[in-house]
Amino acid sequence: MFNTETLKGKGHLRGRAGMRGAGRLGQDGRGARGGGGPGHGRGGRRRIFDGGELRLVLLKLIAETPRHGYDLIRAIEELTGGAYAPSPGIVYPTLTLLGEMGLIGEHAADGTRKLFAITPEGVAHLEERSAEVAGLLARLAALGDLQQKTDSAPIRRAMHNLRNVLQHKLGSGLDDDRLHAAVALIDETAQKIERL
Structure with missing residues (x-):
């Protein structure tokens, strides 16, 4: 396991994932629809992910197939039906952290973008946290269902x-x-x- 206080000190847990897109929640968290939409809590946006949850989701997606950072953002956006996409300012530092933890590594790729693949340590970490990962993916699917119902x-x-x-x-x-x-x-x- 890792120490979240250490990570907070390094700034890895300070940011909040942004909400994107016209007709969706705005980058400032107040919402293009005037509030009350998915991801909102009292006084503004609530976090979609807390602590290490985004790390687990990214790791799970990378375990399915090696991916670029941009691919990960799009994959999460697709899982939520367009309701949520984490900002690059959150995703790329999280990928760096996953690499430092030895859970992912760079994979040979064409072009200039880094392609990330899961390591054996990453596979073991996902297996240890499989129930939590399933819950996080269910949360994203529920957000996608809500988006579909309310985005007519x-x-x-x-x-x-x-x-x-x-x-x-x-x-x-x-x-x-x-x-x-x-x-x-x-x-x-x-x-x-x-x-x-």
Whole structure:
């Protein structure tokens, strides 16, 4: 096992993985959709991975097939249906750490990008932590399922339309009666959707 306090001191656990993509959560963690989406907690984004969890996911993906750093980012993004992709600023230092731990090594590759392969020590480490790895992959799959359920194009279009109408009306100024009428319509619509 490794000492997480030592790793914190080296800065390996300080960063947070970024959320990416238009229509997904923004890099700042507040969310392009206005919050409340996958990966959000009170006061902003919660971490998708804590401590050594990203290391285990990357190691598992590398065990399946040797990969480049960019391939690992895309693989995680695919597992989550596009809801989450760790930032290069988190992935590449984590790969360096996995190499320092002797769990991965560079594999012969064409081109300039480093291709990483798992070592026998890495295989043993994954076997020791197999239940945790399965749980992490299940978490990513659940995030992908949630993304698929909530990322419908017609819903995005309707929400965009509502936002534009509200911005236009509020920008032109609404008296108190019209403002309260708009709020009542939004609340009524929310209640009807909740009952679907």
